[in-house]
Amino acid sequence: MTGTHALLEVKNLHVTLTGDRRRRTVLHRVDLAIPAGAALGLVGESGSGKSLTARTVLGLLPQGARVEGEVRFDGRSLTAMAPAALRGIRSHEIAMVFQDPRAHINPVRTIGDFLTEGLVTTRGVRRAVAEARAAALLGEVGIADGARRLRQRPSELSGGLLQRVMIAAALLTEPRLLLADEPTTALDVTTQAEVMAIIDETRLQRGLAMLFITHDLALAAAVCDRIAVMYAGSVVEELPSGHLSDAEHPYTRALMASRPDLGGPGKKLTAIKGRPLSAFETGPGCAFAPRCPDARDTCTTQHPALLPAGSGQAACHFPHHPRAAAGAAERSTSDA
């Protein structure tokens, strides 16, 4: 409808949570844009704020959360939306696939209840019709005997099957955007590949946009058009997935270097030195500075802004690019 906007736009998102009477910043600054039908991979270590970003989009934050900045879906602001309208978005426009299907699917009700519930309660589809659609969709995600599975309970299905059920439940409402929060992390390796292939295929067939959250840079690059890298509650680099090898931010480069190499035995794994910081632990400077091999004085005192760099954007005072060194001074911003 609004051609100039991306389907999902996250601008300057800052989120704080209250816990134990203390306010903690969990997202410092997140900027994302996903055009209709495109896939964005959101990559980062545990605790970097990837899942929280997805939850913020759907308004699924715990009580006492304060959200600043903008989340727009198809031009409409989700952060300012009334609860009823937001429920409409959840049931019709944006679907989420969670990491652990065994915890995220009601264990005492049947697969059929889970799959059809959305259609029956939010669209008034008759139960029998909804079940027929669900069974057909189960076939599409690689579960052949759908009609029988509808009568079963989650405890009777394997993790891989259950994750397919979750994907089918997400697709059943025909959304325009899929939020996939580490959908394959809880599965074993062979199942991971199958489930990933199903997500990729069904997404492309339907022209669905996707926010794919993972800690696996290579996997994200394989299924997404663009990659956004998060560190300590901020997006530090955003670039097309084909250009990962030209990444400018030292953190992205370190992630690339720490991938295990299947080339041969005897090569040592490279790890990033130090431990990942949580968003609330960061100081005034660059959050990655304590672990950065190229850190200089400016890095510990001034917060780098996300600015165009190479084929994407990077938040670094000294991006790894021959031309950038000269312009480093004007890249720094004083607001932390």
Add this chain to the structure above:
Amino acid sequence: MIWRFIARRTAMLVVTGLVASIAVYSALFVAPGDPATLLIGGGKPPNPHLLAEIHRQYHLDDPFLQGYWRWLSGMLHGDAGQSLSYRDSVTHLVTGRIGNTLFLIAYAAVLIIVPGVVLGTVAALRGGLGETVVTAVTTAFMAVPTFVMSVLLIWWLSVQWRWFPAYGAGSGFAGRVEHLTLPALALAAAWTAYVAQVTRSAVRTELVSEHVQTARARGIPERVVVRKHILRNASGPIFSVAGVAVAGLIAGCAVVEQAFGINGIGALLIQSAAKQDLAVVQALALITVVVFVAINTLVDVVTVALDHRVSLEGTS
């Protein structure tokens, strides 16, 4: 699978009943004192011939196994023997009083389950001050023993305010409701508080669970989330504790019936125990145990029907 579970639990119920019957019979067999002296009464030393005649008539000198078998087969045929102190058949004594007791238990059960579940659910869903108040009040109620609650209620609602009669069981439905309100309240108070707390914590657990988050993420209306996900999943523990509470009422009845002068099974148990009336005490003890175990079995079966994961753990 569920039928095998039910069969197994029923077999366990029968075994428990048998073990209980042996325990009940032998406990009173070894009790001190001669029940035959009751029949004679008075301060004079009893006539040995008369005592021997009574012993013969009531089979008081039979060997243990023979006596046990006579007693058990009689119980199974609905003949619980003769009461020495009431000079009446135990079956007649019990059937004449069981109506009052059942009415009291049913009344108390309603007072336990309805307010308990409602209070606990509202406290958990609303949170905040309401939850704190409900938790504090229910904790206080849980600490008050039934006999203290009985005295407090009589003093307050019967003596001070004259709202309810303090004595007797009444007749007819309305009369019974009027007479049994205070006893049922006294019997229910602590258990209501207990059910409210278990409900609150079960609902709280489900409220923050991941599958409820999924339901919300899918835009399911909140009332459906509460009914089909939160309450549905919390119903297992709520039903279990409610079942234990109702089973516990059977024992709790004795205190309340005695305190409020209700002519029921519980009062009969206390009075006949004081009079060393063997046949009555044995019969009532066995009935109490069997009903208690039967209710617990029923609760287990329903719990499994509510949550199939329990059955999987139970049969493996």
